[in-house]
Amino acid sequence: MDxxxxxxxxxAFAMFILGLSGLTxxxxxxxxxxIAAAGMAVAFIATLIHIRTTSSWVIIIAAxxxxxxxxxxxxxxxxxxxxxxxxxxxxxxxxxTVALIAWGEFIESDGFTALRVxxxxxIPLVVASLFAAxxxxxxxxxxxxxxxxxxxxxxxxxxxxxxxxRPLNVVVFLGSVAASVVxxxxxxTTGAAPIWFVAILIFAGLLGVVTVLxxxxxxxxxxxxxxxxLTGLSAAAAGLALNNIAMIVAGMxxxxxxxxxxxLMAKAMNRSIPSIVAGGFGGGTGAASATAxxxxxxxxxxxxxxxxxxxxxxxxxxxxxxxGLAVAQAQHAVKDxxxxxxxxxxxxxxxxxxxxxxxxxxxxxLLAEADVAYDAMKEMDDINAEFSRTxxxxxxxxxxxxxxxxxxxxxxxxxxMPILNVDESRSVIxxxxxxxxxxxxxxxxxxxxxxxxxxxxxxxKSVTQVTEELKAL
Amino acid sequence: xxxxxxxxxxxILVLSGFIGFAVISKVPNTLHTPLxxxxxxxxxxxxxxxxxxxxxxxxxxxxxxIISFIAIVFGTVNVIGGFVVxxxxxxxxxxxxxxxxxxxGKN
Numbered sequence: 001m002d003x004x005x006x007x008x009x010x011x012a013f014a015m016f017i018l019g020l021s022g023l024t025x026x027x028x029x030x031x032x033x034x035i036a037a038a039g040m041a042v043a044f045i046a047t048l049i050h051i052r053t054t055s056s057w058v059i060i061i062a063a064x065x066x067x068x069x070x071x072x073x074x075x076x077x078x079x080x081x082x083x084x085x086x087x088x089x090x091x092x093x094x095x096x097t098v099a100l101i102a103w104g105e106f107i108e109s110d111g112f113t114a115l116r117v118x119x120x121x122x123i124p125l126v127v128a129s130l131f132a133a134x135x136x137x138x139x140x141x142x143x144x145x146x147x148x149x150x151x152x153x154x155x156x157x158x159x160x161x162x163x164x165x166r167p168l169n170v171v172v173f174l175g176s177v178a179a180s181v182v183x184x185x186x187x188x189t190t191g192a193a194p195i196w197f198v199a200i201l202i203f204a205g206l207l208g209v210v211t212v213l214x215x216x217x218x219x220x221x222x223x224x225x226x227x228x229x230l231t232g233l234s235a236a237a238a239g240l241a242l243n244n245i246a247m248i249v250a251g252m253x254x255x256x257x258x259x260x261x262x263x264l265m266a267k268a269m270n271r272s273i274p275s276i277v278a279g280g281f282g283g284g285t286g287a288a289s290a291t292a293x294x295x296x297x298x299x300x301x302x303x304x305x306x307x308x309x310x311x312x313x314x315x316x317x318x319x320x321x322x323x324g325l326a327v328a329q330a331q332h333a334v335k336d337x338x339x340x341x342x343x344x345x346x347x348x349x350x351x352x353x354x355x356x357x358x359x360x361x362x363x364x365x366l367l368a369e370a371d372v373a374y375d376a377m378k379e380m381d382d383i384n385a386e387f388s389r390t391x392x393x394x395x396x397x398x399x400x401x402x403x404x405x406x407x408x409x410x411x412x413x414x415x416x417m418p419i420l421n422v423d424e425s426r427s428v429i430x431x432x433x434x435x436x437x438x439x440x441x442x443x444x445x446x447x448x449x450x451x452x453x454x455x456x457x458x459x460x461k462s463v464t465q466v467t468e469e470l471k472a473l
Numbered sequence: 474x475x476x477x478x479x480x481x482x483x484x485i486l487v488l489s490g491f492i493g494f495a496v497i498s499k500v501p502n503t504l505h506t507p508l509x510x511x512x513x514x515x516x517x518x519x520x521x522x523x524x525x526x527x528x529x530x531x532x533x534x535x536x537x538x539i540i541s542f543i544a545i546v547f548g549t550v551n552v553i554g555g556f557v558v559x560x561x562x563x564x565x566x567x568x569x570x571x572x573x574x575x576x577x578g579k580n
Contacts, residue, residue, distance in 0.1 A: 067549020
């Protein structure tokens with residue numbers, strides 16, 4: 001029977017790999033996800049076979065039922081604009097599971113001391129369990145904070161304790177390591193008191209909290225991606241501790257792919273992962289020096305009817321969406337406007353910066369929801385050369401990713417970050433609620449450029465007005 | 474499990490890491506969110522760990538039962554919710570105007 005379980009695990013992880021490779025292309029993605037889900041079902045059945053003699057069926061079935069009831073409705077009903085926080089939440093509970101598994105093992109093996117007699121090399125197994133406990137708890141609490149920030153329950157700006165932030169992080173980190181050492185020593189002697197294991201979970205959880213709190217909203221794509229990778233790694237560690245190959249493979253694949261994605265995001269912001277995790281970026285010191293250069297220039301505001309006329313007589317229009325589009329839920333309005341423009345023979349394209357929005361690919365999902373064909377959504381490298389050939393570019397709720405200072409001003413905090421070269425197009429219309437600066441706290445010279453006009457107001461309302469004016473033309 | 478078994482697991486771990494890198498190295502930005510959400514669902518595999526810990530314990534005490542119960546609930550939410558939301562997202566990428574089919578090759 002155990003051979004059957006092992007074989008089923010192998011089948012399962014082969015399906016994960018197959019499914020995941022399907023997720024790398026739009027055409028095969030739906031099938032890829034289904035294959036991965038089927039693999040999960042196989043692994044699940046194998047596990048039930050493995051534990052078939054258990055006396056805890058009642059608890060298991062009750063817990064599974066609660067999980068299904070709690071998991072499906074939010075996944076079905078969530079608005080696409082709220083996807084980042086939902087993914088953060090699902091990621092968090094995954095990390096929480098890992099931490100609880102490690103805790104359960106600790107209890108079951110009398111502080112890991114039973115590992116010595118029963119199952120082979122105790123020290124590596126204990127280390128894997130402790131790693132799983134720390135990273136799992138960190139990921140759980142970090143994700144909860146990320147969720148609260150994305151849900152606007154906590155402010156999305158960086159929350160720090162100033163100069164004490166770094167010492168605080170170090171102390172909390174050392175606390176979790178110290179508690180782990182106590183538990184580790186206990187494992188090879190007489191077993192540590194349970195309170196020490198709880199201390200690990202608390203310190204690691206605090207580490208997650210103090211790490212994510214200082215990270216601002218626009219860095220969220222990196223944070224979510226990083227937390228996802230961490231949960232994967234902790235799952236792999238738990239798999240090692242439990243000698244479960246399905247968990248090892250699945251966890252490690254997620255860890256590796258999450259690391260790649262995190263790196264891509266960090267690169268798109270021209271910042272290193274450590275500097276993002278160190279947090280506190282934006283809204284701080286850099287702002288003052290950056291504003292000085294702009295002085296008292298005036299941005300020109302425009303009206304919906306003027307904007308409509310400009311758009312109607314363009315050959316090509318590029319839409320640059322940002323987080324503001326998600327906040328205003330303007331994706332359907334944008335698609336309606338594009339439809340009207342296309343009916344007039346105007347070509348409409350969408351330029352999407354890799355870190356626009358609050359998670360990797362956030363804008364693509366929103367536009368896809370509004371039925372924008374995925375081949376009309378252009379990646380930064382593909383479209384940057386086109387701006388100079390474009391009559392009108394509409395920037396909807398994006399700011400820092402269009403800031404030409406990143407190219408021209410070495411003193412700017414975002415200097416060197418790859419941006420969309422919006423300023424090269426013949427004219428630019430910026431939809432924005434007010435003149436406030438972007439997340440980085442940096443003034444955007446684009447708003448004051450000669451070819452830029454501002455259309456103030458809620459993005460959705462503005463776009464709808466423009467569409468109506470277009471129809472009336 | 475002896476040391477050989479443990480080391481075999483480490484070997485599997487290392488190879489899986491390389492597979493993860495290889496499979497994901499070229500993903501269009503369009504799919505970053507579904508990919509994250511999909512991998513998020515896959516790490517829901519941890520629910521197996523929760524099942525094993527509780528399922529293999531002889532006479533689990535109340536603390537272990539409570540911890541395992543929460544762990545299984547969390548893990549199930551992660552895996553079921555993750556796959557459902559990913560499927561929903563991907564279904565949107567599928568619905569395009571019918572005429573677009575001929576231009577599929579561009580991406």
